[in-house]
Amino acid sequence: MKAYWFSAPLPRQDIRLPALDLLRFFAALMVLLYHYTASGVGNTNFPNRYNLIASTELLPGWSNVTHFGFMGVNLFFLISGFIIFASASGRTTLDFAVYRWIRLFPTYWVSILFTLAMLWFFLGASLEVSAFEVAANLTMVQSYLGVTHLDPVYWTLLVELHFYILIGLALLTRQLGAYRFWLSLWLISAIGYRLVGQPFFLKYLIAPDYSAYFIAGMTLCALRTERRDPWAWLVLLGSFALACSYLPEQIAFYNFGTSTGLDWLAGSLLLALGFAALTAISLGYWNPANRPWILLLGSLTYPLYLVHHQLGRYLIDAWYRQMPGLVILLLCTALSLLFALLVHLLGDRWIAGACRQFYKHRIRPKLTHRPKPKGPAHGSLPS
Numbered sequence: 001m002k003a004y005w006f007s008a009p010l011p012r013q014d015i016r017l018p019a020l021d022l023l024r025f026f027a028a029l030m031v032l033l034y035h036y037t038a039s040g041v042g043n044t045n046f047p048n049r050y051n052l053i054a055s056t057e058l059l060p061g062w063s064n065v066t067h068f069g070f071m072g073v074n075l076f077f078l079i080s081g082f083i084i085f086a087s088a089s090g091r092t093t094l095d096f097a098v099y100r101w102i103r104l105f106p107t108y109w110v111s112i113l114f115t116l117a118m119l120w121f122f123l124g125a126s127l128e129v130s131a132f133e134v135a136a137n138l139t140m141v142q143s144y145l146g147v148t149h150l151d152p153v154y155w156t157l158l159v160e161l162h163f164y165i166l167i168g169l170a171l172l173t174r175q176l177g178a179y180r181f182w183l184s185l186w187l188i189s190a191i192g193y194r195l196v197g198q199p200f201f202l203k204y205l206i207a208p209d210y211s212a213y214f215i216a217g218m219t220l221c222a223l224r225t226e227r228r229d230p231w232a233w234l235v236l237l238g239s240f241a242l243a244c245s246y247l248p249e250q251i252a253f254y255n256f257g258t259s260t261g262l263d264w265l266a267g268s269l270l271l272a273l274g275f276a277a278l279t280a281i282s283l284g285y286w287n288p289a290n291r292p293w294i295l296l297l298g299s300l301t302y303p304l305y306l307v308h309h310q311l312g313r314y315l316i317d318a319w320y321r322q323m324p325g326l327v328i329l330l331l332c333t334a335l336s337l338l339f340a341l342l343v344h345l346l347g348d349r350w351i352a353g354a355c356r357q358f359y360k361h362r363i364r365p366k367l368t369h370r371p372k373p374k375g376p377a378h379g380s381l382p383s
Contacts, residue, residue, distance in 0.1 A: 026075075041053065220278050303348070
């Protein structure tokens, strides 16, 4: 029993699954369509400076469906739980921290430069962003510094950072194999917080309203090696119920305060499809052949998420009524993909790639090298 709860076998690390790349790209497109066809006036985090039309005006009627696109973020967190848990298995705390930093920050920094250039192009002298605001945004924890995100989509990165810290602590304390225990404790705490607001400190560790997705993602990752584990299916069921309980508030928050019972049913169905898709991937029922174009789509997901919003919203504002709405949507999507490719090449391929090679071949060997103990020369006797 002790081994079951505290020394469970960790999932396999071969996490480059083509289906995951497709699912991540689909989540990014959901968010893109929400921002381009269903979000409100402004929505750039600077309402007192910039005045953009409501994107619901671009293609009237589309928002009846695309207003659920914000749930692409929920799907991102679900996938993140799966990937990060697998990638942490078998790694040291240092390796995990360094590779996560390399994965996030270079591409993020390049996207910030892109966002600033794009804002300057559209706004010119009216762009009111101080050097301190830019410097704070480079840290990814700007909200703790009292600084507004340069792009509102950045809020999700802080949630991810909290999750990485929790996984890093599990590695540091050698408790990753006790995932059944601490995932159960996390889920019970998240349910308690939802019902009675306790434990109050949970919100300081990680967002309670998104905890269910990380828990479910890690549980689904564990299912790859423990398919018949009843614990996993119970945790999945509890996580799904918890996630559904937050949907009415989330739908209202992202859709002008409106949330109906039908919205909740539709959102729950979408959520069920997301859980089912990742379950199919975990159990090997959805495993398409690896293709270069699938790998490319997966690689574009992160930069596309980072660059699409401000670019598309300002282009929609500039082109509105000058050409058909569908043409504007297609052009904005194509340009977002193009710039995402450029950010990917510069941030992930070149800068992050160089960082990975430098750490792997220069830093890590020095940190892991164990010098041979000094002793008497071969054939001699100790003095």
